[in-house]
Amino acid sequence: MMGKLNTRSTSLALFHLVLMALHAPLTTSLQIGPLFSTCVDACQRGCQEIRIVQAAREQQDSDLKVEFKDVSDPRSALTEADNAAHRAIVGALRAEWGDQLRIVGEEDGDEDLAKSMSTMTFEPLKRDRFEDDLGDMADVDPELITVFVDPLDGTREFVEGRLTSCQVLVGIAIGGESFAGAVGIPFPDGDLSSESTIVYGVADVGTGILGTPLKRGPFPLDQHIDGVKYPRPQHATGDSTDEVMAACKKRAISRFGGSNVIYGGAGNKILAAALGEVASSIQHKVGGPWDLCAPEAILKAMGGKMTDLFGEEIQIYKDDAPPRCNERGYLASPPGSPDLFHEALVAVLT
Numbered sequence: 001m002m003g004k005l006n007t008r009s010t011s012l013a014l015f016h017l018v019l020m021a022l023h024a025p026l027t028t029s030l031q032i033g034p035l036f037s038t039c040v041d042a043c044q045r046g047c048q049e050i051r052i053v054q055a056a057r058e059q060q061d062s063d064l065k066v067e068f069k070d071v072s073d074p075r076s077a078l079t080e081a082d083n084a085a086h087r088a089i090v091g092a093l094r095a096e097w098g099d100q101l102r103i104v105g106e107e108d109g110d111e112d113l114a115k116s117m118s119t120m121t122f123e124p125l126k127r128d129r130f131e132d133d134l135g136d137m138a139d140v141d142p143e144l145i146t147v148f149v150d151p152l153d154g155t156r157e158f159v160e161g162r163l164t165s166c167q168v169l170v171g172i173a174i175g176g177e178s179f180a181g182a183v184g185i186p187f188p189d190g191d192l193s194s195e196s197t198i199v200y201g202v203a204d205v206g207t208g209i210l211g212t213p214l215k216r217g218p219f220p221l222d223q224h225i226d227g228v229k230y231p232r233p234q235h236a237t238g239d240s241t242d243e244v245m246a247a248c249k250k251r252a253i254s255r256f257g258g259s260n261v262i263y264g265g266a267g268n269k270i271l272a273a274a275l276g277e278v279a280s281s282i283q284h285k286v287g288g289p290w291d292l293c294a295p296e297a298i299l300k301a302m303g304g305k306m307t308d309l310f311g312e313e314i315q316i317y318k319d320d321a322p323p324r325c326n327e328r329g330y331l332a333s334p335p336g337s338p339d340l341f342h343e344a345l346v347a348v349l350t
Contacts, residue, residue, distance in 0.1 A: 005133040005206035028100060030142050032172075033134030035097070036180050038125035039147060039170045040200050042092050043182035044210065046085035046151055046168040047196035050186045053081040054163070058192070081158060082106075083113055085151035085168060092122040093147060100142045105149040106290045134202070146173045146317065150290035154265030163187035165264030167271070171293025176318035179203055181294025183267055188212045199271065201301030217275025218334075224261045224277075233258035233279030236269045244284040248309070248349050252282065255348040266330075270295035273332040274302045280345055281332040284309065288326060289316045296332075303335030311346035 086107045093103055094117075107113055150169040152158060157165035168184030185197040194212045201207035224230045235252045237245060239262050249260045261278060263269040269281040274295070286292060292314060296306050308314055308328035315325050331349065333342045 005130065005202065005208050028142060029139030030097070030100065030145060031139050032174075032180070033130045034127040035101070035145070035147075036134060036172060036200075036202070037127050037129035037131075038093060038096050039172060039180070040129060040182045040198060040210065041125040042089040043168050043170045043184040043198055043200075044196065045088040045092060046170070047184040047186040047198070049084035049088045050081045050152060050158070050166065050168065051192060051196065053079070053084060054158075054187070055192060079152070079155060079159060082152045082155055083110070086113060086149070087117050087120065089149050089151055089168070089170060091117045091120055092125050093149075095122040096125045096127075101147060102142070102145065103147045103149060104290065105151065106288060107151060133206075140174060144175050146289075147171070148173060148288075148290040148293040148317070150267070150294075153267045153291060157264040162264055164190040165268050167265055167267040169267050169290060169294040171290070171295075171297055173289070173293050173317040176315070176321075177203075178293045178296040178300070178314065178317060181297035183271060183294050183298055185212075188215065199298055201298040203297045203300035205301060207298060207301045214275070217272075217277050220261070220277055221272075230259045230261055231257070234261045234277075235259070236261050236263045236272050236278040236281040238262065238264065238269070238283060240284070242284060245282075248282050248284060251348045252280065252345065255344070266291040267295040270299055270306065270330070270332045273306075273334045274299040274304050276334045276336070279334065279337070282309075282329070282349070284327075284329040286316070286326050286329065289321075292330060293317060296330075299332055304333060305337070305339070305342050306330055306332040307342070307346065309346070309349050311343065311350070 086105055090103055090105050148171045152166060153169050154166040164187060166186055171181035172179050180202045182198055182200040188194050188197045197212045197214055198210040220234060224234060233256055235258060237249055237260055253260065258279065263272055266283060266286055269283060272278045273281040296314060299306050306314065309331055310328060314330065315321050331345055
């Protein structure tokens with residue numbers, strides 16, 4: 001729905017937000033409606049930057065310049081698309097909200113990137129997209145808020161030309177919990193033939209879509225539709241050969257049957273669960289909170305459930321997050337799945 005939240009009957013997130021607001025200082029506060037609106041707008045801008053890089057790549061028919069944060073890990077690829085999207089998203093949000101808003105991006109450690117942003121100017125972001133839905137939400141102490149940005153989730157897939165797996169992730173955590181998020185899909189049809197899709201949502205409140213309508217869910221992707229080759233239930237993972245991941249896949253299929261289907265990108269796997277494409281999404285390790293914040297909020301907004309592999313709440317957004325909690329991975333189950341199914345998955349995997 002254009003600029004509207006398709007609200008669910010529950011409003012637990014609003015209740016929690018009010019409780020937080022009661023403890024917020026009266027001197028400074030941020031209203032979530034305008035903040036979330038700017039995050040959705042920034043997500044759209046990030047998608048556009050990635051599309052510009054891809055268009056130039058196709059026009060010039062040239063190789064993409066790629067750097068690796070870790071030369072031994074193809075998943076650590078960094079491209080001009082990552083940088084361009086980072087500048088568009090983080091730069092615009094910083095210009096809009098100033099230093100009162102804490103923003104954590106995957107590419108924050110790049111000093112040259114930060115320097116280039118300091119000389120740029122940005123068009124104002126749209127603040128009123130949700131004034132009819134979230135306009136009366138309580139103000140929140142900025143110290144409780146963190147915006148997590150992954151400018152290009154699925155960089156490896158972008159480099160390899162698997163464009164449907166690429167996403168832009170902009171999530172809002174409040175009090176160390178995923179609260180709202182925008183997931184941008186720059187290439188809904190795997191190319192530049194259609195405009196970007198933005199899926200956005202507020203946990204336990206509702207979701208909406210901007211741009212090209214979703215053509216996914218609640219059924220398997222075309223490449224997984226063959227029920228003989230990929231019997232249901234389908235369990236989404238990456239293509240990691242790590243022994244922990246291999247054990248997770250084996251145990252899930254042994255207990256519940258079905259098959260393993262491969263999805264690139266953390267956000268893409270979690271969205272697959274949110275849309276009902278798969279019965280579960282499993283990952284043994286993540287890069288950081290920017291991988292999870294936005295898609296977890298959307299999953300919860302749609303009625304799904306997500307924990308770490310041990311059945312505990314995701315703790316990676318907290319200021320005092322336990323060491324190496326990214327290695328606890330995640331387990332996502334779709335809307336409509338009984339809690340007992342999620343709990344049974346946890347029991348099998350651990």
